């Protein structure tokens with residue numbers, strides 16, 4: 136158990152970050168290069184202002200017609216995405232790890248807030264999974280990988296919550312927490328989680344086309 | 355009309371539809387040929403954009419309610435992302451190793467179950483452009499020789515005659531003279547100036563105008579003359595701005611057509627092209643055809659009829675004798691609204707010419723497509739029923755306005771006209787259909 140702990144909290148952390156950062160850069164650079172060669176129009180029509188206008192509307196809760204048409208999904212989606220990004224970065228326990236290892240630190244979330252946000256992530260994953268099973272159109276689009284991705288995202292939050300509250304077998308859960316967190320991080324550039332990387336570009340591009348060429352709104 | 359008329363038949367199943375072009379095309383395929391062609395197209399003609407779209411689609415279904423096919427039929431196969439699933443996802447996953455039967459279905463999806471209206475791009479959080487992917491699928495089908503018969507015939511016409519309707523050169527010029535004569539009975543001295551070098555405007559129309567709706571040329575002539583415009587129409591090929599090759603996936607032919615069109619305008623030394631009330635032609639000239647030729651924006655400025663009318667009314671160059679009295683509503687055509695943002699200008703003209711204008715909802719960029727666009731109506735009679743029942747939401751939209759008293763739907767686009775005509779008839783909506791030019795012609799002060 137001890138060596139396992141050392142492994143996941145030592146070399147594997149490095150590996151996960153290297154894969155995440157290196158992989159993301161690699162993906163974005165190869166995409167950018169390929170676009171230059173084969174989709175030069177993306178560069179030609181890209182318009183910073185209109186791209187930003189579109190991105191902003193879609194990053195604002197209820198800022199687009201479709202967000203307004205789906206209020207429950209919109210609330211869950213925004214609560215989920217905010218939590219899934221903020222908790223890992225601003226959790227006190229994580230901040231302390233950075234402090235210990237590199238002597239750098241930053242603001243952290245009050246414990247109760249972090250607790251709630253963790254639960255939000257977990258229940259949002261359940262909500263998304265339920266939606267995949269219940270809504271006919273979403274079910275049709277769903278493949279097993281979609282459930283795996285949800286499980287992959289939920290895992291570090293479930294195990295983290297478990298370990299933090301010292302429920303039975305929390306030591307094991309702690310190891311699983313670190314491991315599943317590493318897996319998720321490393322998977323971002325290479326799975327559909329990469330929507331996180333591409334969002335700015337796909338949204339920005341259609342925003343540019345709609346704004347600068349077509350003089351129409353796209354939200 | 356208690357229950358929306360549209361509910362009646364929308365659930366009717368439409369089994370695989372026979373089409374000579376698709377069926378015979380597929381019969382000639384082999385798995386090897388499919389794999390080769392698919393990979394050629396993917397390798398040479400697509401890149402990061404397609405990859406980013408496919409990789410970042412989270413299968414959330416938020417685009418479903420954008421699509422009139424899905425909203426009308428509630429069948430998951432009509433969700434925009436589902437159309438990609440039935441076509442490119444599978445093709446990419448199998449690296450082109452798909453069967454002829456798969457291509458048969460994929461072709462039917464791409465040609466007859468998507469109008470390329472781009473409404474879903476406004477509903478997907480990532481702005482994934484399903485229309486682009488359906489066009490990519492059509493490109494593959496074109497290269498495989500699997501295209502619906504009727505639309506392929508128009509594409510053949512384009513390549514043989516440079517117009518969509520097999521109109522011969524002398525027939526074209528005859529039509530212009532004929533319409534000029536007709537118009538002169540009403541307004542003596544009216545001219546349709548042909549081949550006038552150095553005019554301000556080249557007025558261009560789509561192939562079906564001289565063929566089926568020649569009175570539109572007459573009406574346009576009356577409007578342009580009353581406005582005192584300095585205009586001309588070409589006597590040579592290049593007069594037709596329409597483009598079905600763009601929709602079959604024949605990008606080379608699309609480029610040839612637009613080259614001819616722009617070169618005709620340049621030969622006539624006009625300052626700009628004004629085009630009739632057509633949506634797809636505008637898309638071809640303003641958005642896709644020019645790009646196929648390497649022009650970021652059209653080399654000759656292109657003004658759609660709606661924008662031109664707006665200009666004329668703004669400047670007071672057309673006077674209204676008596677406003678149109680019957681209550682009207684307006685159908686916003688995708689290709690000039692989502693495609694060019696002409697919605698407010700159009701409303702300006704409608705309000706100038708009509709007493710009583712009632713909006714349909716949703717409207718402007720959010721209006722539902724007519725289900726005829728994107729070449730779907732051009733796939734002809736075999737697919738007619740499918741496109742009509744797959745747009746019951748349009749029937750609901752219109753019947754909601756008739757409850758408020760609307761008697762006339764203004765549809766300023768040829769394709770929308772064709773599509774709405776069928777919908778109005780099929781669902782018994784009992785409204786008239788008009789172009790905006792019809793209304794202007796009717797209400798304007800005409801010179802003696």
Ligand code: SF4
Nearest residue numbers: 421468469471472474
């Ligand atoms: S018809 Fe329009 S909304 Fe439906 S999939 Fe095609 S582009 Fe999207």
Ligand code: SF4
Nearest residue numbers: 411412414415417478
């Ligand atoms: S295309 Fe967009 S809205 Fe549709 S399923 Fe994919 S991510 Fe969701």
